[in-house]
Amino acid sequence: MDKELLLEWLQGRELIYSFLARIYQDGPAEDLLAALAGEKFLEELAASSRNEELAAGCRKMQAELTARASDLEAYRQELQEDYNRLFFGPGHLEAPPWESVYRSKEHLLFGEETLAVREFYRSFGLESKKKNREPDDHLGLEMEFMAWLSQAAAAKVQAGEDASEFLQGQRRFLKEHLEQWVPALCSDIQGAARTKFFRGLALFTRGWLQVDVAEMEAVLEDFCGGEKS
Known part of the structure; x- marks a missing residue:
């Protein structure tokens, strides 16, 4: 994969992960819905x-957004209730958005999984911006x-670095x-959501991870000769 294609792929992934980060953290914000609808x-x-x-999830979300675009504020309130x-x-939460709830035996927050994620962030010199307010x-x-x-x-690729x-x-x-854990979370969202938007988001999320895992393996095989960390 040449430099330009790799950059385009990385920038596209950043965009999608940023979108998913925002919708799962902040919910259906007015400006986000307006942008998606427009x-x-x-x-x-x-x-x-x-x-x-992934394709079915995107179409489901877009179809409901388009159908409700004439009264976006009422729709936003409906989505907020679902969120x-x-x-x-x-x-009670129908789909608790924390890894430790899905992976720990007790299904509780702040388990070993939370600490493992925190340590992963630290290994790249990062700390959660919501530390002590939201589990990592x-x-x-x-x-x-x-x-x-x-x-x-x-940024590394653009600078010609490793x-x-x-x-x-x-x-x-x-x-x-x-x-x-995310596939199980997505199944819970699909089963409990009352709006097509969030049922679509579950499909989108699960499909996106399937795509990204496969593409990441292919890129690493090409870029790093398949070397594992």
């Missing part, structure tokens, strides 16, 4: 992807970390963390 991001992503779940039920509270293994923070790694790798540390770090984080 642009062709989801439509173009669906058209370009060969992953059926709160799924991820935020108060009360919140899905939005994990997606934000992947976006940061993509940006860091792109980006393998950041590429291999992404492969490790995908395999050791995101792949281990």
Whole structure:
């Protein structure tokens, strides 16, 4: 893969991980919904992807956004209620967005998984911006970390420097963390969400990770000769 193609791939990944980070952390913000309704991001992503779940999720989200665009504020409020039920509270959460809840035997926050994620961030010189306010293994923070790694790798490539540390770090984080729990979370979202938007988001997320894992392996094979960290 030449430099320009690698940069384009990394920048595209940063964009998608940043989008997922924001929607899972902040919910259906007015400006984000307006941008999605007015642009062709989801439509173009669906058209370009060969992953059926990713494409179906994008189309489902876009269809509901388009249908409700005439009263976006009422729709935003409906989505916010769904978001709160799924991820935020108060009360029982249908899809708790923390790795430790899905991977620990007790299904509790701040387990070994949370500390492992914190240590992974630290290995790249990072600390969660929400430390002591939000567990480090919140899905939005994990997606934000992947976006940061993509940006860091792109900066190295652009400077003509070795980006393998950041590429291999992404492969490790995908395999050791995101792949281990996000598919189960997405299944819970699909089963509990009341809006097509969030059911679509679950498909989008699961499909995107499938795509990214496969593409990461191919890029590392080409870029680093398949060397594992």
